[in-house]
Every structure is written in structure tokens, then in C-alpha cells.
Amino acid sequence: MIKDKKFLEKIASNCIDKAKKLGATDCEVIVSNSISETVNFRNKNIDESKRSDGIGIEISTYIQKKKSNISSSNISEGNLDSLITRCIEMTKITPEDEYNSLPDKDLLATKHKDLELYDETSISNEKKIDYLKQAEESAFQDKRITNTEGSSFTQVKDNFVLANSLGFSMGYQSSIYSASCEIIAKSNGSMERDYEYTQKRFFSDLKPPETLGNKAAERAIKKLNPKKIKSEKIPIIFEQRVAKSLLDPFADAISASSFARGTSFLKDKLNKNIFSKDINIIDDPLISKALGSQIFDSEGVKSSKVTLVKEGSLENLLLDTYYGKILKMKSNGRSGGTTNLYFENGTKS
Template identity: 35%
Template sequence: MASEANLVELAIDLLARAKKRGATEADVVVADGDTFDVQVRLSAVDRLTKAREKRLGLRVFIGKRSASASTSDFSHESLDRVVSDTCSLASAVAEDTMSGLPSADLMAHTVPDLDLYDPTKLDTDSQIALARRAEEAALAADPRITNSEGADFSSYAGRVVLANSHGFVGDYRSSSFSVSVSPIATGTEAEGMQRDYWYAAQRKFARLDSPESVGKEATRRTVRRLGARKVPTQRAPVIFDQEMAGSLLGNLCSAISGYSLYKGASFLVGQLGKPLFPDFVTIYDDGLMPGGFGSRPFDGEGLPSRRQTVVDRGVLSTYLLDSYSGRKLGMPSTGNASRGVGDNPSVGPTNFYLAPGSAAPDDIIRSVKQGLYITELIGFGINMVTGDYSRGAAGYWIENGELAYPVEEITIAGDLKEMFAHIEMVGSDLEFRGRIASPTIKISDMMIAGN
């Protein structure tokens, strides 16, 4: 691995070369890291992948014209080519009066330690063993688990450097460890096969759930699907489990992204300051949460990370913006620039979550006489321009406050704005497994299509 100083020097050197070629402003992202992934299936290693990756991306501004380019080849000639490619691309596009880096005084001055990096190095055999333990626990947990798509253990450690022509240079390391299992259950002839999965992910290895607990949970989620059937087409209350509720928060993130808004491509255009949710719903975006998957000391443009209230007791109190989409909307950046190495900045959440309520998930289920508890959603039937929502679903039918039987091959449909407004209960069960997290939630009424 190139030394830390080297990557920073490389970034600074690239900025100097861009300036020489006529760039009036520029920024550079350099990333490198080690990835490891092993998949074990029926106790044998099915697939083992290991690599070191590196990549750098340059964005230049020549006046109000801008372009970017990226490469994995750090040789002198390649970098020269990146600089000249980027500058000539910039001259081919039109002027955009809103383009440019954020102003220099907005740059982060310090790089807080957010506990994102764990130096633990696991050798190949121990990572194989962790995956194997997870799958064995899944297979042992129930005799109906007859097959498996395997268990996976992955680890990553890497570094990101961001530098720009204002003189900003920031860099940080991060790591991640994850384990997942995907068992297959076989029931009676009529019940057929079902698959589900479970996973755990952490930036610090020591905080990762045990492989055994992940395996057992995966099996619990899989066998309970056996014998799933359709239900009649009807309107009914719908409960979204943690993961599925998280997907609704993901939809909210897209809808309040500055890029969707200024293009008129969001159903939440013009909704800032309006009550979108009931008053017991508060949603945060916290880029500073220690050890969080969405945490980072500065955003994709070098602005300091922050914690902000996105929905304050039901009211939409901020959009998610970077400097460009902010300018388009006449607002300052919210520090939500996200930046892939080779791309222009876009907008993304940091750690985005719905604050837990007081109801235990079981109490939420008990509150439903006839309704649906959703554990899986598939497909892409969401129109972000209109908020129309229609997705394939699987889960459990609730009768008199109890999960009665598993259901599948049904859809749920509605309108995202109405769904947000009709959240009726928020669970107490907030857990972070990624950058977006939600407790269990209940929506008072949706259309369910089945038989």
C-alpha cells in the first residue's frame, strides 16, 4: 500500500498539474483499500476473493465548465492523460453558471476521529471459519433447513483522501466487517422451498454479532416463510419490520435530495417546512455518530459533517444538499455531498434514522385485528416524481393481534406522501446495521393485491 503521505502528495500533485493545464478550480479523490470476501456453502469454501483496489478521480473547472475523469492506473503517463482528458472534456460541455467548488471558508478545519477504523487483521482461515460457523448454526437450528445459498464473511479496510484547489486536504481510514447467511428451508410438497437471510455489519470487528446468532436468526426468518399463501385483495393496515421501514426512509432520502428537487423529479418539491408525518415522527441525519456506517469527518466536498434534524416532530425541516444542488435551490449545502471516486458529487444521507418510539414491536402487531406484517419487498415500482408506490411483498397475515400465517405473491400499493402521513405507530426497536435505520412502523391503511 502506498504510504499515507504518498496518496496526499499524489492528490496535491494532480491539482497542480490541473492548474497548469488551465483549470481554475479542481478537486481530487483518491481511495485505496483491501477487500476480502469468502462464501462458504454447505461447509465447504465456495468462493474466496481477495484484492487490493485503488482509484483516483479528478474534477476540474475551467471557468464555469466542468468535467471529471478517473483511473486505477497511478503511473505518471496515466495521470498526465487524466489531467488532459478532464480538461478537454470540460471544454466540450456548456457553461453552467451554478458550477464550482463550495467557498473556501466552508471547508472542514479539523478531521474528528469518528471511530471508523479497526486495525484488526483477520487471516484467511479465521475468516473462512467465521463464515462456516454462521452457516453451521443456520443448518443446525432447524431440520427443515436442507440447503443453503451459503454464508458470507467480508472485510474491508481502506482510506480516502480528498483535496481541492482551496488548499483543503483531508483523509481518513475506515473499515468494515460483515457476516451474512442465506439458508433454504424445504417444507412439504405443497410448501415448497423458501429462502431468507440475515446479516450483521460493523466497522469494528469486536462489535460484530456472533456468527451463531446471525445463523440462527437467518433460519428463524427462513422457516417461518414455509407454507406462505396469497391473501384476498383488500385494504388493511400494514406493519413494516425494521428493514422494510428502513427502505421507506431510503425513499424519503431520494425524495429530499437536492438533485431530485431542483429537477422537479420528486414528489416532495415545495414541501420544506410542511408537516409530512404525524407529530410523533422525528428523523435525524447524523454524520458524526461514532462508528456509524454513514459517518465521515467531512463530506464529499470537504464540508464538515454535522448532525441535523430532517423531520422535526412531523415537519420536514431540511432537504439534503451539496453545494451545487443548494445553489440551484438558493440554499446552503447541508454537508450531504457524497462522492464516488469517479463521479461528480451527488447527495446522500449519512446515518439517517427515525427516532424510536415507545411501542414494542409485539404491541404494534397486537394493535392490528386484520392486517399485514411485511418482512420483504421486491421490485422497483416506486415513482419518485409522483410518489406512486407499488411493490411485491412477503410477510405474515395478522389475525386478532397475532401473526397467523406467512403470505407471499402479493403487492402493496399506495402513495408515499400519504403513507408517510399515515404512520400510526413507531416501534422502540431501532438498530443500526447500515447507514439507514428505522424501528418497526405501522401504516394505518394500504391497498393489498392478492387473490
């Protein structure tokens, strides 16, 4: 059973108190608990069933402008005392950095709406197996499907608390359910494989197993007996699985760290046009049930929707506290990177 919020809060609070007594001017603690259950299935049989239940703690201590971090998966009182002592000792010998600090207190989250990130539903292994069995059976309805690379179902439940010496202490539970099915198709000497997956915060929002299997089969079959097309200049539409990766280099380039270090290929492009005027790019951590949604970032800064590109112009960066200070800009809650990053819909479909 996942650890409750009060249990995690007490650990975090005790660690902050101990760090302050040992000389820390500030302290930040993240305590998390994660339970993961996975069933792997192949050719009508269970291939593997595994479960992990882990707890972890991350401690950051500050002595004025000196900072050190330490982490562990052992939360016994004796080990925590040792961790904090070691972290303080490391902080004392760490060089000062004028940009080291906790976030501004007025930027920290205070209250929030329910983003529907946690589903209490617990899926038994029998139900996981039945789901995967139905998916594979659906895929094999087409005679061109000759084998499977396997199917998998995973359920993850998380709980965490982030606390700091400014009096901030918040946390929440989250869940993720995911399933995948990989299929092999064969026809006229051609053999191809492809997969389909589904991943949601709530179990009831997953694709039906029949849809998962049918789509995996359809993808594999479409790849059979491929033909070359002639070289030409034509408009293209990126398939959804590929399209989402197009924004990865852009996200890396607009991180505050890349700008502060001068390593971004967009380093001189803030408030300048970098795309067509038809392009708008949004990062929104407040979408209900979305996989990237969060109430606050990894420093406790409250989440907010940010327009990164407006009508082709680069309007905002992904800012955390440290690199934001270097750039003389305030954090916009992007410590840890993007959340739900997307192109705004265009005018055609």
C-alpha cells in the same frame, strides 16, 4: 497493504499543481485505495476465495465557470499527466454554468473527532472459514433445515484523500466487516429459504456466528406452510430489514437536485407538514462506528447532524454545492446523499 495517507496526499497535490499550470482556475482530486477480501462457503466447503486491491483517482478541473471530470485506476505519472491534460482540454470546450464552483471555503472541514471508522484487525482466511462453518453448523441444528445456499464473509479496508485548490486536503481510513448466511428449510411439502446478515465497522461487533446461523434458520422456518389472513384494516409493524427501505423514496424526494429540477413530489412542501406530528427524521453522519458516518462529504464540506423532518414538518433538504446554489441555499454536507438516516424513536415500543 493499504496505501498510506501521505502517498495519496502527494498524488493529489501533484495533480492540483499540474492542473493549475495548465490553466485550471480550480481543481479537486480524490485518490482512494480499497482492499477487499471475501470467502464464500457452502456445505462445509470453501466455494470461493477472492481478493481485490484497487486504487482510483477522480479529477475535476474548472476554468472559471466551466467544469469537467475524469477518472482512472492507473496512477502512473505518465497516465496522470495525460489525464489532467485531457481534462483541461475538455473543460475548455464545455459550456459555462454559473453554478459551477468548489464549496465555500468556510464550509470545508478543518478538524474532526475520531468517529471510530477503522479497525486494524485483519481476519485470516482460516478465521473467516471457521466463522462461516460455525454459522452453518448452528443453522443445521434444526432438522427442518435441509440445505444451504451458502455463506459469505467479506473484509474491506479503505483509505482516501480529498484535496482541492482552496488548500483543503483531508482523508481517513475506514473498514467494513460483513457476513451472511442463507438457509433452506423444508417441512410437510413446503420449502422456503431466508438469510441473516451482519455488517459492522469493527470485527468484534459482528454477530456471533451461532447467532447468524440460528437467525437464518429461524427466518426460513417461520416462512414454512404459510397461511392467508383475511383482508382487514389493522396496524402493522415493519420488520427491520424492510423498515429501513421505507425512507428511500423520501430521501430521493428531498434531494436538492430533485427540488431544483422540479421533479420531486414534495417540491412545494418545504416548511410544511408532510407527516404526523409524531414523526421526526434525522440524518446524522457523526455516529461513532456507524456504517454511514463520515467526517466530510464528497466535496469536503464538514459533516453535521441535520433534522430533516421535525414534528411532521419538512425542515431541511439534502444540499450539495451545485444544486444548493440553484436553490439559493448553502450546502449542508450532503453531496453524495444521506449518511445515517433514521426515524427518531417514538413514545411506544
